[in-house]
Amino acid sequence: MQETHKVYRQKLEELNNLQDACSSSIRKQKRKLKDLKYSLQRCKYTSSPEECDLIQQINIQIKERQNVFFDMEAYLPKRNGLYLNLVLGNVNVTLLSNQAKFAYKDEYEKFKLYLTIILLLGAVACRFILHYRVTDEVFNFLLVWYYCTLTIRESILISNGSRIKGWWVSHHYVSTFLSGVMLTWPDGLMYQMFRNQFLAFSIFQSCVQFLQYYYQSGCLYRLRALGKRNHLDLTVEGFQSWMWRGLTFLLPFLFFGHFWQLYNAITLFGLSRHKECKEWQVFVLALTFLLLFLGNFLTTLKVVHTKLQKNKDEMKKL
Amino acid sequence: QETHKLYKQKLEELTKLQDGISSSIARQKKQLKELSLAFKNCKSTTTAEQEESIREIEGLIKERQSVFFEMEAYLPKKNGLYLSLVLGNVNVTLLSKQAKFAYKDEYEKFKLYLTIILLIISSSCRFLFNSRVTDAVFNFLLVWYYCTLTIRESILITNGSRIKGWWVFHHYVSTFLSGVMLTWPDGLMYQKFRNQFLSFSMYQSFVQFLQYYYQSGCLYRLRTLGERHNMDLTVEGFQSWMWRGLTFLLPFLFFGQFLQLYNAITLFQLARHPQCKEWQVLMCGLPFFVLFVGNFFTTLRVVHQKFQCQNREAKAK
Numbered sequence: 128m129q130e131t132h133k134v135y136r137q138k139l140e141e142l143n144n145l146q147d148a149c150s151s152s153i154r155k156q157k158r159k160l161k162d163l164k165y166s167l168q169r170c171k172y173t174s175s176p177e178e179c180d181l182i183q184q185i186n187i188q189i190k191e192r193q194n195v196f197f198d199m200e201a202y203l204p205k206r207n208g209l210y211l212n213l214v215l216g217n218v219n220v221t222l223l224s225n226q227a228k229f230a231y232k233d234e235y236e237k238f239k240l241y242l243t244i245i246l247l248l249g250a251v252a253c254r255f256i257l258h259y260r261v262t263d264e265v266f267n268f269l270l271v272w273y274y275c276t277l278t279i280r281e282s283i284l285i286s287n288g289s290r291i292k293g294w295w296v297s298h299h300y301v302s303t304f305l306s307g308v309m310l311t312w313p314d315g316l317m318y319q320m321f322r323n324q325f326l327a328f329s330i331f332q333s334c335v336q337f338l339q340y341y342y343q344s345g346c347l348y349r350l351r352a353l354g355k356r357n358h359l360d361l362t363v364e365g366f367q368s369w370m371w372r373g374l375t376f377l378l379p380f381l382f383f384g385h386f387w388q389l390y391n392a393i394t395l396f397g398l399s400r401h402k403e404c405k406e407w408q409v410f411v412l413a414l415t416f417l418l419l420f421l422g423n424f425l426t427t428l429k430v431v432h433t434k435l436q437k438n439k440d441e442m443k444k445l
Numbered sequence: 446q447e448t449h450k451l452y453k454q455k456l457e458e459l460t461k462l463q464d465g466i467s468s469s470i471a472r473q474k475k476q477l478k479e480l481s482l483a484f485k486n487c488k489s490t491t492t493a494e495q496e497e498s499i500r501e502i503e504g505l506i507k508e509r510q511s512v513f514f515e516m517e518a519y520l521p522k523k524n525g526l527y528l529s530l531v532l533g534n535v536n537v538t539l540l541s542k543q544a545k546f547a548y549k550d551e552y553e554k555f556k557l558y559l560t561i562i563l564l565i566i567s568s569s570c571r572f573l574f575n576s577r578v579t580d581a582v583f584n585f586l587l588v589w590y591y592c593t594l595t596i597r598e599s600i601l602i603t604n605g606s607r608i609k610g611w612w613v614f615h616h617y618v619s620t621f622l623s624g625v626m627l628t629w630p631d632g633l634m635y636q637k638f639r640n641q642f643l644s645f646s647m648y649q650s651f652v653q654f655l656q657y658y659y660q661s662g663c664l665y666r667l668r669t670l671g672e673r674h675n676m677d678l679t680v681e682g683f684q685s686w687m688w689r690g691l692t693f694l695l696p697f698l699f700f701g702q703f704l705q706l707y708n709a710i711t712l713f714q715l716a717r718h719p720q721c722k723e724w725q726v727l728m729c730g731l732p733f734f735v736l737f738v739g740n741f742f743t744t745l746r747v748v749h750q751k752f753q754c755q756n757r758e759a760k761a762k
Contacts, residue, residue: 131469135462143450152448191688214593218537219544220599227536234533261724264628275592276531283535311581313630407578442448 209284220283240340245331254326260314270306274299294426305415312408335380385424392416472641528599537600557657563648571643577631587623591616611743622732629725652697709733
């Protein structure tokens with residue numbers, strides 16, 4: 128067996144060399160493509176219509192090549208982004224086979240589902256059974272940990288080729304900040320006035336997230352089997368373009384949740400103007416809830432708008 | 446693109462080899478375990494010669510196990526519970542000696558830089574800013590620092606570092622302590638303890654900085670002499686190899702540990718104050734006490750072992 132191990136170590140070295148070779152050649156080609164694009168753009172102003180067509184064709188080919196590189200890079204070890212570097216260091220988190228990537232994505236979605244159920248139970252217990260600041264703290268710590276872990280796992284997924292849109296990642300950072308500030312809010316008159324509303328909101332949000340993940344997984348599975356979506360598309364907390372096929376019933380729930388966030392923000396703004404309010408947390412939380420509302424609402428609205436435009440275009444054609 | 450195809454082929458071959466080796470190692474380990482168990486059962490009914498051969502075989506088994514340990518450091522391994530919870534099933538085994546060493550180096554730099562940052566922030570909280578908000582920021586940084594340390598140390602352990610149990614556990618306790626400090630509302634009790642805690646944090650960051658700085662140098666020297674394993678780390682305690690040049694750190698460490706005991710006693714007294722109604726006081730007192738007991742006894746054991754060693758050497762002469 129030790130000979131097998133020696134052979135293994137040899138192959139490992141060969142693989143490392145190949146990885147380095149592939150990475151450097153991809154980098155060189157990417158740079159050449161960038162230069163090419165730049166010079167083509169400069170030529171655009173001084174070219175005839177036929178040349179313009181040619182340039183457009185070349186641009187399309189460049190885009191295809193870039194996609195090919197993106198896919199290839201998903202299998203090569205990559206340097207971690209800033210966040211992952213801070214938390215994990217320079218350990219390589221690229222999963223090197225399609226199976227492994229898919230298994231990781233699957234596990235991420237299961238993790239979200241289970242934690243959402245646990246958070247739902249925790250919020251219900253805090254709202255109706257236990258009325259202590261201590262249990263609220265435990266719930267808040269769990270929220271902070273949940274969102275932090277989500278941000279770590281999503282960074283790993285993005286390193287591995289998942290295309291997650293900007294807002295859905297930043298909104299986890301904002302939620303972490305929100306839960307952290309809730310954590311430091313001392314018990315008092317203001318806190319007691321907001322607590323029940325916050326816990327009820329958490330219960331609703333956990334319910335909606337659970338519905339989302341549960342139905343989204345099924346929908347994604349169906350669409351992947353039909354070959355219409357990329358393997359690494361994820362369940363998210365918002366509404367995305369592919370969800371029109373069967374998940375439209377979720378939209379009213381989502382919008383209701385967004386407006387509840389707005390209501391939280393307004394309540395907190397009102398509380399911060401109360402004469403007995405001396406905690407800074409109230410105002411900061413109000414701003415954060417407002418930010419979440421704006422981000423979620425506008426992103427979802429954009430998806431609806433895109434769909435309505437598409438419907439109009441199709442109607443015009445018919 | 447042909448290079449890429451070749452690369453993907455080799456990748457598949459490698460993955461198959463990895464699985465093959467992992468399963469054969471697992472099988473052999475099981476066989477060795479059964480063998481050890483069988484020997485233990487036999488021990489009671491054996492003659493003197495048989496005992497000697499059994500001991501020889503057990504020696505061989507131990508050697509084989511350490512060979513396996515080294516081999517496994519290059520094979521992908523399943524993550525422990527903590528890493529699985531936080532990262533999922535992404536493989537964190539670094540597959541070359543260089544990469545492992547670079548990772549360890551980076552971990553030590555991380556500790557050093559963060560310790561300096563914590564020192565600066567705790568001194569500004571103690572002397573410049575006097576608001577609960579900046580204290581909360583400091584506490585969040587502490588919680589994040591200790592959490593990140595636990596994650597990185599789990600990765601190092603998966604990669605073959607031998608970190609002793611208490612030093613890992615004590616990071617979890619510190620995370621808990623900082624978390625509880627975070628939730629402590631501003632009030633009479635908090636203000637009474639705050640300055641003591643910040644001064645203690647300043648002292649602790651300072652001592653940790655000294656430790657990491659001198660330990661790295663010492664470890665580097667010992668590694669070039671070939672006397673320590675490549676994956677040994679700088680830690681917050683005193684370990685056996687530190688007698689060669691770092692003995693000056695011992696009084697600082699003991700003083701820090703007694704400061705922890707003093708913190709615990711202060712908190713226990715505050716908990717009995719008539720105006721104390723916060724649960725955090727007792728829940729901070731207990732972790733400080735646990736930290737003191739763990740740190741003190743672990744360090745004491747190293748000192749004790751050294752004296753025993755010296756006694757034996759004196760007797761041998």
